Amino acid sequence: MRDVIIIGAGGGGPVVAKELAERGLDVLVLEAGARHANPEQEWSYLENHMNSTLTGKFRVGPSDPTRPGWFRELTKPGSISQVAGVGGTTLHYYGNSPRAMPGVFAGYRGADRNLYDTRFRFPFTYDEMRPYYEWTEATLPVQTAAMGKKEKAFFDSAEAAGLSPLTGKDVTRAGFRPQENAILQPGGNAGKTRDSSQLRYPDATGCTFCGHCFQGCQIPKGAPRNLKARRSTDNSYIPMALTADLYKPGGKAVTLLSDAYVTRIISDRPRFSLGRVARGVEWRDTNTGETHSEEARVVIMAGGCIENPRLWHNSELPDFNGWVGRGLTDHALDWVVGQFPHDVGGTEGAASSSRADFPGYGSIENTANMPAIHANNLSDSNTGIRSLYDNGQANTGSWDGKSGRVYGTELKDMMSDVNRLMAVLILTDDDVEYQNRVDVSQAFTDEHGPVARVRMEKRNRSRRTVRNRNYLTNRAAEILRAGGASKIIRMDWNPVLLHMQSSMRMGDSARNSVLDENCEARAVEGLYIADHSALPNAIGGPNPTLTSQALATRTAEKIFQKHFGGDSWVSRESPVSSINDAVTRAVIQRGI
Amino acid sequence: MKRERETLNHPLNPGRRRVLVGSGVLGAAAAVAPGLLVPGRAHADLDNSDVQWTTEQLRAALEALRNDTFFGLVAFAVPGDDPYSQQQGVATGIPGGIGTRADLYLAGGIDRVVPLPPQFMNQLLNGIGAYLDAAPLSIPDDAAANLGDNGEWVLENLDASLGRYLEGDVPNSIMLTLLLNLVANQVIEPPGSGPFVAPFSNLSWEQKGRVMAALDGENSWLRNALRWTIPDAAFRDAAPGVLQALISFVIRIASFASYNEFAVFDPENLTVAERPLGWVLSGYEPDAPPIPDGGNDFMGYYQGRRSADNA
Known part of the structure; x- marks a missing residue:
């Protein structure tokens, strides 16, 4: 029997794995997708090769790209931008690591306290969360982003629009700032040359400004895995989890199995109880089709906002209050693009290094994108094709004309020089709503059982969600206008399920939460969740990964205390950074 | 050796007839039965082999129809200097999506994006036929007369061949091809004509927009068409979402495909x-x-x- 089994090696699972490995527990991590052990040999900088949702390296599907991906049923138009594999969706995330808005936590007393999703706050205070943020920020590590052409253009535009800079990690007023990124900032030749021969480690360290964050971070070439620039978990927490015995006294390396799709959580029902106790898991080897099972004292779900509810239902676990899979938030993402008369670095540097925050409404961030993603994003809308039809839904505002898909010669014109495009991603502080949910399909099954069905009612969001989204898109357009954009387009995207939160939410009330205040399932003892689905709300709009990782660190402590008789450590110890020399030596020694 | 003429036990459903004619299936199928529509040839001379299609022949015909349709679709997204862009009246002096072979990417992508079971596909097309029975296309009921004395016989055989084809593994791209062309015929009255087999590809850019308007969005006619005509309850419930996801995917991915590297990728x-x-x-x-x-x-x-x- 294992001490702990963790289902999923994405943004959250590896955090718990590493933390408990440092405590010496026997941890098994099961990942349904591939293990990308040799990025420099396996990856490219190319959009379709890496990011096609159908055949790309970064898709939700088995390791073998010739086999179909794992289908999820959508009830409305939309797209899902997740990744299966060791590293999960952090394989193509931008590394943006802001903290949550303090206003979404219990006990918040700020003057703007009523602007947030007041029904579904964190069940503990921001002050309680802060040490876990600090621990996680030091481990990754999180650093203030460097500036290039597109960042300077964004800062100048934001200032011209009347915003002022933010200088702290805790956001309590509106303003703009460099991103706090889980990216090692440039050193040596990095960022100073396009000559690849001068960009190998150690001549270059950290981010080389290659402009390919979305295709996975394999730079600097020649660097040990834990010294790759962006801190996706395959570059940070996973290398630590696999070497904890080497760099941490008393530590024990985790066992990591990829291509292992968990199909069932094994549980018992104690006598005289309606609830259950987690005993272990069953999984299927996606290459051989063989099934396996193993028992553990604690089981942790970390398969994400879509797979966790699916696994719960397919395991026939109880859903006493009907909230399993409910309350899905997605930041109601939208996209506002400005076309400038001059180069604003639309494809250069780290994918996103500048942002503006609007407490109570959400955040916006400037992004760099390669051409196909730009074209893709310009062609997605819930409000028809501009100039042809609007589905009765088109919006007008500070942008030019109606929202909608850009198509035909207008698309070709917008795309005629991608470096003249400044693209702003809208991250709405959206509400937890009962209607938005993940359950299982009635029509489709695959080799792992009924597939997940995702329902996001884009046209029926809460009044506050719609208000916030419109507010942010207008502010983004105003910033672009102030910066000199000659043409501004708002897309009004269909749901782009990239930032998903809260489908298995924690909360202080048993009536509307799946998890208690320690992220343990209310209905299944010994079963925890440690990813974005455990978040109680949309965290106010900031990118969710850091907050999930900090929460997962807290959950690891709670598990160690309750099930293994240990003490907490975050308040008493100093974290080991994932770029610490001892970790680097361990990574090299183990050949990771 | 001549095969015996098969006799159907029931007249061809008018909705199904409209699927065959309005989707361009008949036109595409004629291309692989060259004796069928040769001008001046006496229809009385046709024998069974002229008007019966094997599943393989029909598959080839439908793939040709798909290619023709997707050329028109990609030109709609990113116009260029190609004949499809010129036909739609919106062209540019430099290559567009067709130059990047986005059509190939699109066809492969659509086939992979949703794993539709054969029974789902068959019910879907029957459902569309049932809908068209109640909401006719601008295709005369006696369209078969255009084929001469053997018109009914041609359509019956084509329908039987399509039925057999649908029993097999039908790519999503074929289903979408039929839909685009059916809607092209439904929203544009009278149906346009032009150099291409696919009705969709003969439309102007604005007319293509009207086709997309009919398919894109949560309140499209398609939703109404399908909700009540698919017998299987689970499929009936899933169909609108699946189809809308497909349409949305197609519109978006035609652009993605036009600007990515797939055509020149060095594996x-x-x-x-x-x-x-x-x-x-x-x-x-x-x-x-x-x-x-x-x-x-x-x-x-x-x-x-x-x-x-x-x-």
Whole structure:
């Protein structure tokens, strides 16, 4: 029997794995997708090769790209931008690591306290969360982003629009700032040359400004895995989890199995109880089709906002209050693009290094994108094709004309020089709503059982969600206008399920939460969740990964205390950074 | 050797007839039965082999129809200097999506994006036929008369062949092809004509927009068409969402395909064999290949700040 089994090696699972490995527990991590052990040999900088949702390296599907991906049923138009594999969706995330808005936590007393999703706050205070943020920020590590052409253009535009800079990690007023990124900032030749021969480690360290964050971070070439620039978990927490015995006294390396799709959580029902106790898991080897099972004292779900509810239902676990899979938030993402008369670095540097925050409404961030993603994003809308039809839904505002898909010669014109495009991603502080949910399909099954069905009612969001989204898109357009954009387009995207939160939410009330205040399932003892689905709300709009990782660190402590008789450590110890020399030596020694 | 003429036990459902004619299936199928529509040939001379299609023949015909339709679709997304762009009346002096072979990408992608079971596909097309029975296309009921004395017989055999084809593994791209062309015939009255087999590809850019308007969005006619005509309850419930996801995917991915590298991908070296046309069109990486491992855009730190304050 294992001490702990963790289902999923994405943004959250590896955090718990590493933390408990440092405590010496026997941890098994099961990942349904591939293990990308040799990025420099396996990856490219190319959009379709890496990011096609159908055949790309970064898709939700088995390791073998010739086999179909794992289908999820959508009830409305939309797209899902997740990744299966060791590293999960952090394989193509931008590394943006802001903290949550303090206003979404219990006990918040700020003057703007009523602007947030007041029904579904964190069940503990921001002050309680802060040490876990600090621990996680030091481990990754999180650093203030460097500036290039597109960042300077964004800062100048934001200032011209009347915003002022933010200088702290805790956001309590509106303003703009460099991103706090889980990216090692440039050193040596990095960022100073396009000559690849001068960009190998150690001549270059950290981010080389290659402009390919979305295709996975394999730079600097020649660097040990834990010294790759962006801190996706395959570059940070996973290398630590696999070497904890080497760099941490008393530590024990985790066992990591990829291509292992968990199909069932094994549980018992104690006598005289309606609830259950987690005993272990069953999984299927996606290459051989063989099934396996193993028992553990604690089981942790970390398969994400879509797979966790699916696994719960397919395991026939109880859903006493009907909230399993409910309350899905997605930041109601939208996209506002400005076309400038001059180069604003639309494809250069780290994918996103500048942002503006609007407490109570959400955040916006400037992004760099390669051409196909730009074209893709310009062609997605819930409000028809501009100039042809609007589905009765088109919006007008500070942008030019109606929202909608850009198509035909207008698309070709917008795309005629991608470096003249400044693209702003809208991250709405959206509400937890009962209607938005993940359950299982009635029509489709695959080799792992009924597939997940995702329902996001884009046209029926809460009044506050719609208000916030419109507010942010207008502010983004105003910033672009102030910066000199000659043409501004708002897309009004269909749901782009990239930032998903809260489908298995924690909360202080048993009536509307799946998890208690320690992220343990209310209905299944010994079963925890440690990813974005455990978040109680949309965290106010900031990118969710850091907050999930900090929460997962807290959950690891709670598990160690309750099930293994240990003490907490975050308040008493100093974290080991994932770029610490001892970790680097361990990574090299183990050949990771 | 002549095969015996098969006799159907029931007249061809009018809705199904409209599917065959309005979707372009008949036109595409005629291309693989060249004796059928040769001008001046006496229809009385047709024998069974002229008007019966094997499943393989029909598959080839439908794939040709799909290719023709997707050329029209890609030209709609990113017009170029090709005949499909010129036919729609919106063309440019430089290549567009067709030049990047986005049509190939689109066809392959659509086939993979949703794993529709054969029974789902069959019910879907029957459902569309049932809907068209109640909401007719502008296709005369006696369309078969255009085929001469054997018109009914041709359509019956085509329908039987299509039925057999639908029993097999039908690609999503074929289903979408039929839909686009059916809707093209439904929304454009009278149906247009032009040099292409696919009715959709003969439309103007604005007319293609009307086709998309009919399919895109949560209140499209398709939703109404399908909800009540698919017998299986689970499929009936899933069909609107699946189809809308497909349509939305197609519109979006026609653009993605036009600007990505797939046509010149070098799988051995994991790079591009030459600069992709989409990069040329967008001014991206003018010196590629090779693609450099970094850029030279580092300008320092905003206000010189290397860290944020921790309250």
